[in-house]
Amino acid sequence: MKRPSPLGRVSPASALPVALVGMLLAGTSLHAEPPVPAAPKQGSSAPQPAATNRLDELAWLEGHWRDDSGGSLSEEIWTAPSGDSVMGMWRWAQDGKVRIFELLAIKAEEGKLVLRFRHFDPKLVAREEKDRPLAWPIIRSGPREAVFEGPEASGQGTSRLTYRRSDEETLVVILEKGGKPQEFRYRRVQPAVPTGRVSGDTSPEKTQPR
Secondary structure, three states: OOOOOOOOOOOOOOOOOHHHHHHHHHOOOOOOOOOOOOOOOOOOOOOOOOOOOOHHHHHHHOEEEEEOHHHEEEEEEEOOOEOOEEEEEEEEEEOOEEEEEEEEEEEEEOOEEEEEEEEEOOOOOEOOOOOOOEEEEEEEEEOOEEEEEEEOOOOOOEEEEEEEEEEOOEEEEEEEEOOEEEEEEEEEOOOOOOOOOOOOOOOOOOOOOO
16 A cells, blocks of 8 residues: 555545555455445434444454565554554565555544554655644444544545454455445464474473573
8 A cells, every 4th residue: 555645645646545555556456345334424314323432442453464465565563452542553565675654543532533644655754744644533333343534635535444353363454435445354463483382382481401
């Protein structure tokens, strides 16, 4: 998901969030999914979609997630909820070189959760203005699912980003722009097993006598 645009997450060609655009350019396979239902318009009699305001209900995001298909690397890491936030990091690399970094934070603000994020080039030069990170409030949530929506960096139109855990080992990210969803799948990265120990062995590590 990446782009040279100074607007950060939005590429000049598609205005898609950079992180996701990067994967598109890298050739990551896309799996279309039915559009996420739009939130009822203001004044509509239909019930508003429920959205949690509790960070602990997003604990399922925690983990190290990776997609290295298509000859590129898309990697995302999320912390456990702590204090008033959950922090995330994303990077995209191609041909052995990182192309873009993304720093994300989901914070509790005035009774609601807001996803704020910004992008950096390989030398950590920010794409967005220093006082203007992208900010997308949560609009809907459910068991192992959170949907955020907000204005594009260009100021024209809105985009929607869905995080979903389809199973214990898979994190699905869906970007929806103009009613057209694009799906990206990450697999959980298993912790490395220390040398000399067998996976599943919880016994104390043995050391050789001097």
